[in-house]
Amino acid sequence: MYNTTKGDFLKEFDEVVVPPSVDKGVRLANYLIDYILSYLxxxxxxxCLVLSVSAINPYFGTRLLDDEGTLNLLGYLFFLGIRPLYYVLLEGLTKGRTVGKLVTATVAIRTDGKPLEWGNVFARAYSRIVPFETFSxxxxxxxxxxxxxxxVVYKADLMTL
Structure with missing residues (x-):
C-alpha cells in the first residue's frame, strides 16, 4: 500500500516551468528595433492626422505652426501616447510579439509561463513611458x-516545454 500522507506524489505537476529570460543583448536589439519602428x-x-485635418480646415496647420511651444508640447504628448499604442497593438494582437521580438525569435510571457493577457499588455506598454524606465x-x-x-524568452524554448 502507498503512503500518501507524507507528501503529494503529483506535486511535480503543480510546479511552474518557465524558460530562462533572454540576455541583455537580445533585449537591447528588441528595444532598438521597436524604438525605431514605434517612431515610424x-x-x-x-x-495621416495632419493630412485629414488639413483637408477639413486648411488654416489649422498654419495657426499651429505659428506657436512653436504649443507645437513642441503637442508633438511630445502625441509621441508619448503613440509609443504605448504601438506596443499594445502588437503585443496584444500577437500574444507578446513585436517586430523586434519577431526578428530575435523571442516572445513576452507572464512569469507563470502563460501567454500575455490584455492587462499584462497594457501594464507593459504604459510603464514604458515612465522617465528613465529604459535604464531599468x-x-x-x-x-x-x-x-x-x-x-521575455526565446520562442523555441517555449515550444520545447
Whole structure:
C-alpha cells in the first residue's frame, strides 16, 4: 500500500516551468528595433492626422505652426501616447510579439509561463513611458517586466516545454 500522507506524489505537476529570460543583448536589439519602428508608426499616424485635418480646415496647420511651444508640447504628448499604442497593438494582437521580438525569435510571457493577457499588455506598454524606465533594464529585469509580471524568452524554448 502507498503512503500518501507524507507528501503529494503529483506535486511535480503543480510546479511552474518557465524558460530562462533572454540576455541583455537580445533585449537591447528588441528595444532598438521597436524604438525605431514605434517612431515610424507615430510619424505615419501624425502624417495621416495632419493630412485629414488639413483637408477639413486648411488654416489649422498654419495657426499651429505659428506657436512653436504649443507645437513642441503637442508633438511630445502625441509621441508619448503613440509609443504605448504601438506596443499594445502588437503585443496584444500577437500574444507578446513585436517586430523586434519577431526578428530575435523571442516572445513576452507572464512569469507563470502563460501567454500575455490584455492587462499584462497594457501594464507593459504604459510603464514604458515612465522617465528613465529604459535604464531599468541595466539591472535585473526592466520595470515594465517587473510591474506587469512578465518576462521575455526565446520562442523555441517555449515550444520545447
Amino acid at each position: 508608426f507615430g510619424f505615419l499616424v501624425a502624417l 533594464g541595466l539591472g535585473q529585469a526592466p520595470w515594465h517586466d517587473q510591474w506587469s509580471n512578465t518576462t
